[in-house]
Amino acid sequence: MGVDIYVMDFLLKFRGRSLGETLWLGRQGYHIHDSTLGNSVLRSYDRRVSIENIKGETGYCEELFKYLGSKAIRSLDYSDFEGAEITHDLNDPIPDELANQFDCIFDGGTIEHVFDTRMAFSNVKRMLRVGGIFLMVDGANNFLGHGLYQFSPDLLWRTFSRENGFEIELMQLVDDVGKPNPRDVPDPAVLGQRSNMTMSTARTYVLMAARKTFEISDGEQKVYQSDYLAAWQRSGTDD
Numbered sequence: 001m002g003v004d005i006y007v008m009d010f011l012l013k014f015r016g017r018s019l020g021e022t023l024w025l026g027r028q029g030y031h032i033h034d035s036t037l038g039n040s041v042l043r044s045y046d047r048r049v050s051i052e053n054i055k056g057e058t059g060y061c062e063e064l065f066k067y068l069g070s071k072a073i074r075s076l077d078y079s080d081f082e083g084a085e086i087t088h089d090l091n092d093p094i095p096d097e098l099a100n101q102f103d104c105i106f107d108g109g110t111i112e113h114v115f116d117t118r119m120a121f122s123n124v125k126r127m128l129r130v131g132g133i134f135l136m137v138d139g140a141n142n143f144l145g146h147g148l149y150q151f152s153p154d155l156l157w158r159t160f161s162r163e164n165g166f167e168i169e170l171m172q173l174v175d176d177v178g179k180p181n182p183r184d185v186p187d188p189a190v191l192g193q194r195s196n197m198t199m200s201t202a203r204t205y206v207l208m209a210a211r212k213t214f215e216i217s218d219g220e221q222k223v224y225q226s227d228y229l230a231a232w233q234r235s236g237t238d239d
Contacts, residue, residue: 001109002029003061005037007137009180010207011106012045013170014135015068020103022070023127025090025110027082028061041180070104090120094127100215103132112138112147121159122220125166128212133169134160140173140206141199151206153185153195158223160210170209175202182207189226 038051056063077084114120160166174182
């Protein structure tokens with residue numbers, strides 16, 4: 001769990017947003033080891049700062065997130081072995097006192113390790129305030145054996161749909177080689193077909209920013225893959 005060059009490039013797109021009360025899913029480690037490349041990426045957004053200004057001294061990313069705009073940062077984990085302030089198993093529903101408490105939730109590679117991803121996503125939705133943003137970076141390809149899952153962008157488009165109270169502001173894939181070169185992933189429901197993407201031999205992250213627009217009062221909408229849902233609707237057998 002943590003922030004490397006590719007994750008930092010993603011996060012820098014949201015600098016200046018009101019990240020306010022920020023929650024990390026797992027305490028996020030600082031993994032930017034090439035300062036030359038790091039400075040190149042950072043200064044493409046802000047020429048006034050260097051990697052040394054945001055590195056901090058803990059091995060974690062508090063200084064980076066303060067720079068991005070977080071006013072307070074807490075982390076949630078199954079255990080406090082890395083100093084998480086909140087201990088909770090994301091396979092289980094969150095307690096009521098965590099509902100609507102955060103302006104930003106960042107998953108830098110945690111939910112891929114959680115068996116019950118549906119519950120984990122539901123917990124994120126409950127903990128986020130209306131207007132808040134969920135920033136997610138998890139494995140999409142060539143991470144076999146790293147976590148329990150690799151994520152398809154279509155799963156995220158459907159899970160954080162407008163019907164479920166979210167507006168996806170960014171969906172990208174990026175390979176973890178060379179300088180960051182993310183590519184946009186359109187919503188297959190809008191395309192009217194699957195987003196069949198040619199993948200490289202590199203490890204690939206899926207990057208998502210989803211803003212909560214309203215509170216669901218009558219339960220989440222069920223999630224179906226978009227092209228099948230369209231086919232069922234055309235045939236008159238919509239669930």
